[in-house]
Amino acid sequence: MHSFQYSRAKAVDDAIDLLKVDNEAKVISGGMSLLPAMKLRLAAPSALVDVTRIENMKGIAVDAAGVIRIGAATTHFTVNQSEILRARLPSLSDLAGGIGDVQVRYRGTIGGSLANNDPAADYPSAALALDATIITDRRRIKADDFFRGLFETALEPNELIIAVEFPIPRRSVYLKFPNMASRFAIAGVYLARFDKRVRLAVTGAMASVARLTDYEQALERDFSVSAIETLTIPDSACNNDVHASSGYRAHLVGVLAKRAVLACVE
Numbered sequence: 001m002h003s004f005q006y007s008r009a010k011a012v013d014d015a016i017d018l019l020k021v022d023n024e025a026k027v028i029s030g031g032m033s034l035l036p037a038m039k040l041r042l043a044a045p046s047a048l049v050d051v052t053r054i055e056n057m058k059g060i061a062v063d064a065a066g067v068i069r070i071g072a073a074t075t076h077f078t079v080n081q082s083e084i085l086r087a088r089l090p091s092l093s094d095l096a097g098g099i100g101d102v103q104v105r106y107r108g109t110i111g112g113s114l115a116n117n118d119p120a121a122d123y124p125s126a127a128l129a130l131d132a133t134i135i136t137d138r139r140r141i142k143a144d145d146f147f148r149g150l151f152e153t154a155l156e157p158n159e160l161i162i163a164v165e166f167p168i169p170r171r172s173v174y175l176k177f178p179n180m181a182s183r184f185a186i187a188g189v190y191l192a193r194f195d196k197r198v199r200l201a202v203t204g205a206m207a208s209v210a211r212l213t214d215y216e217q218a219l220e221r222d223f224s225v226s227a228i229e230t231l232t233i234p235d236s237a238c239n240n241d242v243h244a245s246s247g248y249r250a251h252l253v254g255v256l257a258k259r260a261v262l263a264c265v266e
């Protein structure tokens with residue numbers, strides 16, 4: 001690995017100032033994606049600004065309107081263990097408990113995962129299905145506008161995610177078929193059932209996380225497995241790699257979507 005400067009920010013303003021000093025500086029949170037990328041020389045920042053000690057970027061709270069706010073530097077382990085989430089949004093704590101292994105969950109953070117937007121990551125599907133808002137140092141971004149494609153987001157250079165806000169649906173579930181080595185999703189489906197709306201997001205199967213709007217509309221009319229029985233996604237829309245063929249991934253999405261509906265029937 002090439003040499004780089006390392007600084008630990010104490011506050012959001014401190015992190016912003018440190019990032020401004022060097023055009024090639026990058027935020028580091030859990031380091032679970034960035035450090036492997038640096039070791040492989042896919043990334044070569046000249047400076048790293050560590051945000052994991054910024055207190056108001058950590059923790060989980062619920063406001064008076066029932067919206068859950070999770071600090072960007074909150075680890076997957078903390079999300080998995082959260083009593084607030086277990087009581088109000090168990091699908092999200094379950095998702096966090098299925099990420100990687102215990103070492104990854106202790107270090108990796110929700111903000112890092114969203115910023116990275118790996119096509120097989122779990123959190124992007126939660127943000128999209130739950131209609132989350134990503135809060136940065138300069139604006140609020142709806143999840144629908146945040147994910148732009150393979151490892152691409154709406155974040156501008158050095159824009160820092162501070163927190164993520166999740167509305168609470170009536171019912172929700174995340175189901176994934178994991179890669180047995182990494183636990184990244186071969187395919188994963190996050191289904192959220194709100195009072196009037198249904199949102200369904202898929203990860204792992206395609207080039208980037210995406211909502212399946214035809215499934216959503218069918219489920220809004222009739223929330224049942226039979227409503228989506230005939231729906232499919234084309235094999236050509238799915239990833240084809242050493243882990244699974246595109247046809248297999250397309251099939252998995254259909255199976256997981258039906259299981260998700262069964263899990264959310266009231």
Ligand SMILES: Cc1cc2nc3c(=O)[nH]c(=O)nc-3n(C[C@H](O)[C@H](O)[C@H](O)COP(=O)(O)OP(=O)(O)OC[C@H]3O[C@@H](n4cnc5c(N)ncnc54)[C@H](O)[C@@H]3O)c2cc1C
Nearest residue numbers: 029030031032033034100108109112115121122161183184
């Ligand atoms: C062995 C292994 C298995 C894994 N399995 C899974 C899995 O099953 N499911 C899954 O979803 N993920 C998995 N991951 C990825 C893991 O969840 C990472 O923790 C996550 O993708 C990145 O989070 P991080 O905090 O480590 O971010 P980092 O690696 O520190 O950063 C990643 C990127 O995000 C940027 N960034 C970080 N924080 C912020 C912020 N607050 N604002 C703006 N930009 C920021 C960084 O600059 C960098 O570009 C796995 C990783 C490993 C190593």
